[in-house]
Amino acid sequence: MTARIGVVTFPGSLDDRDTQRAVRLAGAEPVALWHKDKDLKQVDAVVLCGGFSYGDYLRAGAIARFSPVMETLIEQAKSGMPVLGICNGFQILTEAHLLPGAMLGNDHLHFICRDQKLRVENADTSWTTDYESGQEIHIPLKNMDGRYVADERTLDMLEAEGRVAFRYLDFNPNGSLRDIAGITNEAGNVVGLMPHPEHAVEPLIGSGRTDGLPFFTSILKKLVNA
């Protein structure tokens, strides 16, 4: 039996198709979920993909967080279902309080689109076991509201508990505190990051790198071995 990974589409989602493709390339079965679905169609894990859900009105992710699909997703994520939030998905996860902190506008006030160097800080989450801890990777970054912020106590707690999953290397592209590019919840099943691993899964496309594929192979291995 193959693992079923849900990919949620909100009005304004951009990267749902690419994310489904990345799931398929890793060997899992992508399952399209619509923001109005209350039933998660018995998926084993969910990816909240990138884009501009509800036009980023109010704050990026602030409206999507109240979509019907999120009610079930929040409940199941709290009981251990793996959830990955990519960019807008990360914004939604912080708005839903499944991950601490918040995303603000980039400090330079411009949209940024570049191949970004990152360091994998935590290779023990449900989505990162196919990386080595300390591994350096390149993943595309493209957003307006990518500045991760949290109060000092939360940042210290994240560092102490090894919950900073990814850090920007060489250059901080948006003013994120402590160069944080991605974090995990305490249990390691919920991970959010601003860069887009689903855009780095095929050598023929974009940067020519496949540094994003391990997200999707990691979760597949976890689900298949569960």
Ligand SMILES: NC(=O)CC[C@H](N)C(=O)O
């Ligand atoms: N690619 C994305 O998901 C970026 C969109 C995002 N809402 C932003 O901050 O601009």
